[in-house]
Amino acid sequence: MSFINYSSREINCKIVYYGPGLCGKTTNLQYIYKKTNPDSKGKLISLATETERTLFFDFLPLALGEIRGFKTRFHLYTVPGQVFYDASRKLILKGVDGVVFVADSQIERMEANIESIENLRINLAEQGYNLDNVSFVVQYNKRDLPNVVPLDEMKKALNPRGVPDFEAVAPDGTGVFDTLKAVAKLVIMELKKRQESG
Amino acid sequence: MLGSDLVMYEEEFKLIDAELNRLLAQANGKVVFLVDKNGQLIAATGETENLDTTSLASLTAGNIAATGGMAKLLGEKEFSILFHEGQRDNIHISIISQRIILVVIFDQRSSLGLVRLRVKKSAEVLGAIFGQLLQKVESGKGAGKSGDSPFAEITDEDIDKLFG
Ligand SMILES: Nc1nc2c(ncn2[C@@H]2O[C@H](COP(=O)(O)OP(=O)(O)OP(=O)(O)O)[C@@H](O)[C@H]2O)c(=O)[nH]1
Ligand SMILES: [Mg+2]
Numbered sequence: 001m002s003f004i005n006y007s008s009r010e011i012n013c014k015i016v017y018y019g020p021g022l023c024g025k026t027t028n029l030q031y032i033y034k035k036t037n038p039d040s041k042g043k044l045i046s047l048a049t050e051t052e053r054t055l056f057f058d059f060l061p062l063a064l065g066e067i068r069g070f071k072t073r074f075h076l077y078t079v080p081g082q083v084f085y086d087a088s089r090k091l092i093l094k095g096v097d098g099v100v101f102v103a104d105s106q107i108e109r110m111e112a113n114i115e116s117i118e119n120l121r122i123n124l125a126e127q128g129y130n131l132d133n134v135s136f137v138v139q140y141n142k143r144d145l146p147n148v149v150p151l152d153e154m155k156k157a158l159n160p161r162g163v164p165d166f167e168a169v170a171p172d173g174t175g176v177f178d179t180l181k182a183v184a185k186l187v188i189m190e191l192k193k194r195q196e197s198g
Numbered sequence: 199m200l201g202s203d204l205v206m207y208e209e210e211f212k213l214i215d216a217e218l219n220r221l222l223a224q225a226n227g228k229v230v231f232l233v234d235k236n237g238q239l240i241a242a243t244g245e246t247e248n249l250d251t252t253s254l255a256s257l258t259a260g261n262i263a264a265t266g267g268m269a270k271l272l273g274e275k276e277f278s279i280l281f282h283e284g285q286r287d288n289i290h291i292s293i294i295s296q297r298i299i300l301v302v303i304f305d306q307r308s309s310l311g312l313v314r315l316r317v318k319k320s321a322e323v324l325g326a327i328f329g330q331l332l333q334k335v336e337s338g339k340g341a342g343k344s345g346d347s348p349f350a351e352i353t354d355e356d357i358d359k360l361f362g
Pocket of ligand 1: 145
């Protein structure tokens with residue numbers, strides 16, 4: 001649910017990073033934060049446990065450039081991936097415009113990936129969204145590790161719809177901005193479509 | 199409200215801004231701001247220069263969302279007013295029209311009683327303005343459906359440029 005302000009000529013959109021515990025959602029935001037110039041970002045807010053697991057959410061406001069005279073802002077959120085934080089995940093998903101699913105490529109995390117994407121489908125449905133038509137991209141993270149699932153297998157399991165997807169190594173930034181760009185593009189195109197159809 | 203994006207027009211923005219300023223003065227507050235439930239800052243007034251209003255907006259929405267979740271578990275619809283007391287500053291948070299969050303920050307120059315009273319009055323005014331706004335959006339009378347829409351002619355290139 002975006003916010004279009006004709007008075008201040010701004011567009012605000014909400015993007016949520018979803019995925020199993022420790023898959024690298026927070027790391028994505030940290031990298032984006034590190035690499036964005038100070039004028040165009042706000043503070044990175046992390047509500048985390050003492051062991052740096054996300055407790056409620058991370059939040060990063062990004063001011064990108066202008067589109068047709070409108071300042072474009074993206075509010076990036078991550079959810080807590082640990083299974084028992086489901087109530088919090090539901091809250092963060094409210095009013096979402098675009099979703100990034102971050103998968104952990106390690107073989108032993110494949111089950112957690114599938115469980116998490118099913119959980120995403122259920123939580124979206126509770127809000128009246130359908131995972132099959134929201135603005136959605138998939139990121140296969142931790143490709144630097146030795147024990148990863150082959151790409152085509154991951155695609156088959158996690159991206160049957162064939163949405164834009166990317167291999168990533170979040171700590172060094174590989175794939176991070178490609179992922180963000182892709183979801184931003186989908187969100188804006190969706191806004192355009194909605195405006196046109198009224 | 200699913201699928202209905204929040205839209206703000208010049209006319210309503212001016213009305214809202216005027217009401218926030220009136221509330222700020224009458225409640226003797228330091229800062230007054232409005233946030234939508236998803237954490238987008240709508241308007242702010244008062245001593246905002248050294249305040250990170252964007253972060254505050256997001257955390258306020260998180261706070262309301264969390265207490266709303268608690269309310270549901272208790273079988274309450276929502277907790278419509280929250281109050282946090284600090285050493286120096288206090289925060290009064292209330293929900294307007296189930297969708298908008300009104301926040302007043304005040305110190306010892308004011309009091310909880312006064313803030314409560316003034317917020318109640320402003321809530322009615324603001325509620326009416328948002329009602330008008332919603333109607334406008336739904337009837338498609340506002341700008342944005344036609345020539346003025348920033349989306350009408352967006353191209354892939356426009357979007358690529360955003361990322362420099
Ligand atoms: N080797 C490697 N490590 C990674 C990669 N991405 C993230 N990590 C590490 O994985 C750990 C967890 O990353 P986080 O970003 O905190 O994970 P999260 O998804 O936010 O986890 P929750 O907050 O619990 O949901 C950290 O130690 C990261 O440095 C990657 O691509 N490769
Ligand atoms: Mg995290």
